[in-house]
Amino acid sequence: MxxxxxxxxxxxxxxxxxxxxxxxxxxxxxxxxxxxxxxxxxxxxxxxxxxxxxxxxxxxxxxxxxxxxxxxxxxxxxxxxxxxxxxxxxxxxxxxxxxxxxxxxxxxxxxxxxxxxxxxxxxxxxxxxxxxxxxxxxxxxxxxxxxxxxxxxxxxxxxxxxxxxxxxxxxxxxxxxxxxxxxxxxxxxxxxxxxxxxxxxxxxxxxxxxxxxxxxxxxxxxxIDTMAFHAAALRAEDNSVVQRTMDGLAARDLVIGVDRLDYSKGIVERLESFERFLIANPDRRGNVVLLQISPHSRSEVPEYEQLDRQTDSALGRINSSLGDPSWTPIRFIKQAYTRPVLAGLYRHAAVGLVTPMRDGMNLVAKEYVAAQRPEDPGVLVLSRFAGAAEQMTEALIVNPYDKFEVAMAIGAALLMPKDERISRWQALFEGLRRQDxxxxxxxxxxxxxxx
The missing domain is CATH 3.40.50.2000 (Glycogen Phosphorylase B;)
Structure with missing residues (x-):
């Protein structure tokens, strides 16, 4: 056959x-x-x-x-x-x-x-x-x-x-x-x-x-190919792009989002949720950075051009109002990174911020979990409207339309004790390994x- x-x-x-x-x-x-x-x-x-x-x-x-x-x-x-x-x-x-x-x-x-x-x-x-x-x-x-x-x-x-x-x-x-x-x-x-x-x-x-x-x-x-991605993340710890990125963060906590530049991904809402987190937690300003990687998508369609302008507007407003000469709250990259580089960045991120307004599955959520260090994993913050939320119940599940709820989840993820992070990650990883x-x-x- x-x-x-x-x-x-x-x-x-x-x-x-x-x-x-x-x-x-x-x-x-x-x-x-x-x-x-x-x-x-x-x-x-x-x-x-x-x-x-x-x-x-x-x-x-x-x-x-x-x-x-x-x-x-x-x-x-x-x-x-x-x-x-x-x-x-x-x-x-x-x-x-x-x-x-x-x-x-x-x-x-x-x-x-x-x-x-x-x-x-x-x-x-x-x-x-x-x-x-x-x-x-x-x-x-x-x-x-x-x-x-x-x-x-x-x-x-x-x-x-x-x-x-x-x-x-x-x-x-x-x-x-x-x-x-x-x-x-x-x-x-x-x-x-x-x-x-x-x-x-x-x-x-x-x-x-x-x-x-x-x-x-x-x-x-x-x-996803769970074990292969986990191995790729381990190898990528020495990747030059990953190393330069982490050196530029100067030991600050990394929150990462990776999506195509698409209105279904809730990218503007995510930036504004991170803004709410920083406003509510002034003590975290200067020691946490959101890295959002969003390559252009379907640029021939007018709605995507409009989204690009909205994203630039929100990014400029947040960085100018909350940043200072030594710290930029949000780093926004509009180019695609290779999967090995992404795997390495996921591995270093304390929080994976996956908050689409609606998604069929969302494999970024699964890749983020697969990339983590077993002994010191990060925390996945996941939209309830991503298909992955039906399987990945050990993540912090949020309503992406509620920016205060997402902001609170970011704070909870950054403060979560290591034993709880490990317990949640182990359950998530086993599910990914079983249904790859x-x-x-x-x-x-x-x-x-x-x-």
Whole structure:
């Protein structure tokens, strides 16, 4: 049985451009290497006349099959409907959801074109695993082409309640298309419940497929490569970037946040929560620093440009009002760091501040815990609206909308006795070790194969 992974973008193989360092890419590539298979998706390139057939590069037992998009395809499918309609809606941001029928048509058109390209190279026994919100209609398009393979879908971001998702034009068609999958996986039990209720309200055809067991919806909380990340953090203690960063802190306590610059991450609210902490604890001024690492994301979308300006405004106000010539309260970095550097910084941080307004899982929370020193770990402060909060109950769970609550949690984390920090960390780490990325990959593939 060959595994076929389908995602919006394909993680390039070694020797073909930049190799993705993310844990998901590593895990999926390992699963493909084990079973043999194909990784299919967009090449990331824009061309005037994309070829109908995918370009395939083989590395061992894995074929990397990619297709190009036109500029209109990219604008309507990716920048448009996927990231200006689906993304904000599924993160409960109705005020930012922008629907365009042209962009919706482009989204459906690209899914149809992708399905036609993949169908040409599918084998009857292939197991197809589709990833994320860019490709909700993908299985329905394959079924229209006569494909009868088992097809699974994993949704990496939140699935909102029907009252939220139902505000999106075309939502019923998307829900009906989703029932063409054999197995749909989401991050949390809450997401699974939201999705099942939405399908039940999508009409008799969708409801019947769910009722007779043709479609299964279940939570498969994604993990990380726990032991590998823990080892990387240990090695990174001597990393030159990590050492320079820690030398610059001059023995001050480090609070760290790492996120893409995205409105779902609550970055402005996090800066203001740290401000509240410093105002309430004047004795801590000068001996604690928040390091926020937030690379730019989707800069072509206007909402992200606005967020960039809001972040700069909050940062300038806080640093100018609370800082002094010898101490800058918040250091804000807008460039990406490598995973080894991040692992080393996590290991030195007394507090991991992970406070998204809404998140499917949030792997930063898991990486922060995995990176800690067992004998002297830091404390995770985690948003109740991150999917990780369903598993990581030993963290300090907070409401990111309540800046006073987050500020109090920062203070509690910095003052927490070592024995309590160790106890909380041990429970968190054991959960991460038990349900790691290999467990997640194997569990989903086994469930799909049994379907």
């Amino acid at each position: 060959r595994l076929v992974v389908v995602s919006n973008r394909v993680a390039a193989p070694d020797g073909e451009g930049k190799t993705a360092a993310g844990g998901l890419a590593v895990a999926l590539r390992a699963a493909l290497q084990q079973q043999g298979g194909i990784w299919f998706g967009w090449s990331g390139k824009v061309t005037d006349e994309p070829a109908a057939q995918p370009t395939i590069v083989r590395r061992g037992k894995v074929g990397y099959a990619v297709v190009d998009l036109t500029a209109v395809d990219r604008d309507e499918y990716y920048l448009g409907f996927a990231n200006r309609a689906l993304w904000p809606n599924m993160h409960y941001r109705l005020g930012l959801t922008q629907f365009s029928r042209a962009e919706y048509s482009g989204y459906m058109r690209v899914n149809r074109r992708f399905a036609e390209a993949l169908a040409a190279i599918l084998q009857p026994s292939d197991l197809v695993w589709v990833h994320d919100y860019h490709l909700i209609p993908f299985a329905a398009e394959l079924r229209r082409l006569g494909v009868t393979n088992r097809i699974g879908y994993f949704h990496h971001i939140p699935w909102p309640p029907i009252d939220v998702f139902g505000a999106l034009p075309g939502c019923q068609d998307l829900l009906l298309a989703l029932t063409a999958y054999d197995l749909v996986g989401v991050q949390t039990a809450r997401d699974a419940g939201n999705l099942v209720r939405a399908i039940e309200e999508a009409g008799p055809e969708a409801r019947q497929r769910l009722d007779r067991g043709a479609l299964k919806v279940a939570a498969f909380p994604i993990g 990325i290999t467990w997640w990959t194997r569990t989903f593939i086994d469930a799909l194969a049994r379907k």
